[in-house]
Amino acid sequence: GAVVSQHPSRVICKSGTSVKIECRSLDFQATTMFWYRQFPKQSLMLMATSNEGSKATYEQGVEKDKFLINHASLTLSTLTVTSAHPEDSSFYICSAGPSGGAQETQYFGPGTRLLVL
Amino acid sequence: GENVEQHPSTLSVQEGDSAVIKCTYSDSASNYFPWYKQELGKRPQLIIDIRSNVGEKKDQRIAVTLNKTAKHFSLHITETQPEDSAVYFCAASKGGSYIPTFGRGTSLIVHP
Numbered sequence: 001g002a003v004v005s006q007h008p009s010r011v012i013c014k015s016g017t018s019v020k021i022e023c024r025s026l027d028f029q030a031t032t033m034f035w036y037r038q039f040p041k042q043s044l045m046l047m048a049t050s051n052e053g054s055k056a057t058y059e060q061g062v063e064k065d066k067f068l069i070n071h072a073s074l075t076l077s078t079l080t081v082t083s084a085h086p087e088d089s090s091f092y093i094c095s096a097g098p099s100g101g102a103q104e105t106q107y108f109g110p111g112t113r114l115l116v117l
Numbered sequence: 118g119e120n121v122e123q124h125p126s127t128l129s130v131q132e133g134d135s136a137v138i139k140c141t142y143s144d145s146a147s148n149y150f151p152w153y154k155q156e157l158g159k160r161p162q163l164i165i166d167i168r169s170n171v172g173e174k175k176d177q178r179i180a181v182t183l184n185k186t187a188k189h190f191s192l193h194i195t196e197t198q199p200e201d202s203a204v205y206f207c208a209a210s211k212g213g214s215y216i217p218t219f220g221r222g223t224s225l226i227v228h229p
Contacts, residue, residue, distance in 0.1 A: 004160075034216060043206065043221040044161070093160065097216075105151060106216060108160040 002028050004096055006109035013084055014117055021079045021112045023050075023094030029074035030096035034106065035067075038091040050077040050094075074099065084116040119144040121209050123220030131228050136197050138223045140207035141189040147209040150190050151217060152181060155204045164205075165192070168212075197227045 003026040013019050023033055031052045036044040048069055049057040056069035068080040077096075081088050091113050095106040120143040130136050142150075148169035153161035167174045167181045167190065174181050178197075183190040194201055204224050208217035 041204075041222075041224065044219050046216075049216075091158075105163060105166070108153075108162070110160045111158070113158070 002096075002098060002107040004094065004107045004109040006094055006112050008112060009110060010113040010115070012115045012117065015085055016083055018080055018082045019084055019114060021081075021092055021094075021114075023077045023079070023096070023109050025075045025096045025098075025107075028096075028098040030077075031074065031099040033071060033077040033094055033096040035069065035077075035079050036093045036095065038093060038111075040091075044093065047079075050079075052077075081114065084114070086116045089114055089116045119147060119209055119211075119218040121207060121218050121220040123207050123223055125223060126221065127224045127226070129226045129228065130197055132197060132199060134197055136194045136201070136225055136227075138192045138205055138207065138225070139189060140191070140209075140220050141187075142209040142218075143188065144209070144211065145188065146211050149210040149212040149217070150181070150183060151208050151210070152179075152192050153206040153208065153219075155206065155222075157203070161206060194225075197225075199227050199229050201225060202227045 005024045007022045033050040035047045047062045050069045050071040052071045058064045071077040091111050093111040094109045123140045151166035154164045155161040167183050178195050180193045204222045206222050207220040210217040
């Protein structure tokens with residue numbers, strides 16, 4: 001089946017620093033990847049759609065300069081949380097569906113737990 | 118856009134009992150309804166899905182029913198086991214290139 005990986009699985013950083021999270025599709029190519037944020041005991045909140053070779057599409061209320069997304073290849077998307085603050089602490093999950101296939105079924109990465117001190 | 122409501126937010130049952138989670142959707146064009154299970158600290162995983170051309174689908178202890186007219190669908194888990202404890206998300210999609218819209222999730226707790 002389709003496998004999506006994320007790295008790192010967890011990260012602790014100081015307030016004001018930037019953190020990069022990688023999302024990789026291991027056995028398929030993904031023109032589009034999605035980034036979600038999940039607070040404890042809450043649902044998946046779609047943050048942005050990452051498009052290979054072009055700019056990401058951000059959901060309303062998500063700061064594009066705060067959450068930088070780069071999708072440089074068909075198997076890798078990165079999310080950089082810039083100048084992180086404690087309120088950015090959360091569980092970040094990416095997902096993808098095979099290029100050329102239906103996006104209705106999404107395969108999720110294992111998530112990255114970010115803690116900003 | 119699509120709006121998916123999910124109830125209850127928390128469901129506590131005894132081992133062996135059945136559990137039912139209900140969702141409603143707003144966009145009549147939605148035609149694909151997946152259910153995901155997320156264990157604590159792990160990724161959501163697809164457990165069952167249903168398309169709008171069928172009313173019910175079953176896979177061992179889990180089943181999903183769909184009422185297109187009323188725009189609601191439900192997840193049924195029979196003979197629950199402690200390992201069924203997790204957060205369950207319903208979702209609705211117009212299929213094809215449309216990504217699903219997720220419900221808020223139901224935390225299922227199965228007591229031994």
